[in-house]
Amino acid sequence: MLREWQHDGASVPLHPGDLGWYWRFGAEATAKAVRIWRRDGRIRALGLLDGSGLARLGIAPGAAGDEDLARRLAADVSQPERGVLPQGTASVEARWRGVFHELLLDGGWELSKPWTPLVRDLAEPVADCGVRIETTGPEQASVRAAVQRAAFSRSTFTSERWHAMTTGPPYADARCLIAYDDHGVAVATATVWSAGAGRPGLLEPMGVHRDHRGHGYGRAITVASAAALRELGSSSATVCTATANVGGVATYRSAGFRPLPDVRDLRRNA
Incomplete structure (x- = not known):
């Protein structure tokens, strides 16, 4: 599924290799670090909890403009009781633009230091x-x-x-x-x-x-x-x-x- 989301022109989204590199901690740890968001029975977003305070998110092609999905994602990463990120300092890697970013920025999140994708x-x-x-x-x-x-x-x-x-x-x-x-x-x-x-x-x-x-x-x-x-x-x-x-x-x-x-x-x- 995540393989099918990869396409040229994207800004280094969450890649199967990200999960593969995390697999060095073992299959059980990797399974515990993955979060899945479904809509209408289909997986539309996937997250990898890379450490205690970083969620790396990938989204299905065409789903970036889904406002309902964006609101659900924003609520899930912002509210510790939902089990994605802990209370306190936290970061989200989401390489697409749109409603999701706007919701987090409006909720008090800030842009962090820049990264340079290369291809x-x-x-x-x-x-x-x-x-x-x-x-x-x-x-x-x-x-x-x-x-x-x-x-x-x-x-x-x-x-x-x-x-x-x-x-x-x-x-x-x-x-x-x-x-x-x-x-x-x-x-x-x-x-x-x-x-x-x-x-x-x-x-x-x-x-x-x-x-x-x-x-x-x-x-x-x-x-x-x-x-x-x-x-x-x-x-x-x-x-x-x-x-x-x-x-x-x-x-x-x-x-x-x-x-x-x-x-x-x-x-x-x-």
């Missing part, structure tokens, strides 16, 4: 990235996890979580990549998620080992990710990073990604 069209072949790239299998899980932790200081990723992630249905159309330098040292990693042939694929996450930055490995693994998504049949590769992450935006642009207009989450302060 690379995959109609044409992707050039070689210039470094050795390997697809992670069970035997490389500990290497994949170690590079992730070295790239993100707060990461808790482990080989056990890699194995949990790969058992999820979204990973059937995904790949974990590792980049190696000329000495055979793992220097960067990324995971790519396909939503099926002819639909946009997602790059999430991408990171370069803290000891190997400044050598172009971020660009290389990003180019390799675009190539992997093309092999999986994706029409485009998408990614989103904080606009303040100037280096990250520059890396994606150097890898052939085109920035789209900035987007902002909605935030409610305690």
Whole structure:
């Protein structure tokens, strides 16, 4: 269902890969983190509670203008007793515009810091990235996890979580990549998620080992990710990073990604 909602031209909506990456915490935790909104018997919106205070929302094509659905969504994320977001500080990621945004802003929510979505069209072949790239299998899980932790200081990723992630249905159309330098040292990693042939694929996450930055490995693994998504049949590769992450935006642009207009989450302060 969420796969069918993906289409080129959208500003990096909630993607099957977002659920796939969350699956590192296990199937039960992922199920508990998902919220579903139905209308007339059909699923029209879906949410992922990514942490205790963030709801990441996706909406079915054509449903953004449904005012009744917008009011229900706004009430559900605004009232803690409805079980979506807790009392106090909270954020909502909703990459469409319309009544839902207006209702939250009128209710005291504020726009938070901007994010920059980027996209690379995959109609044409992707050039070689210039470094050795390997697809992670069970035997490389500990290497994949170690590079992730070295790239993100707060990461808790482990080989056990890699194995949990790969058992999820979204990973059937995904790949974990590792980049190696000329000495055979793992220097960067990324995971790519396909939503099926002819639909946009997602790059999430991408990171370069803290000891190997400044050598172009971020660009290389990003180019390799675009190539992997093309092999999986994706029409485009998408990614989103904080606009303040100037280096990250520059890396994606150097890898052939085109920035789209900035987007902002909605935030409610305690």
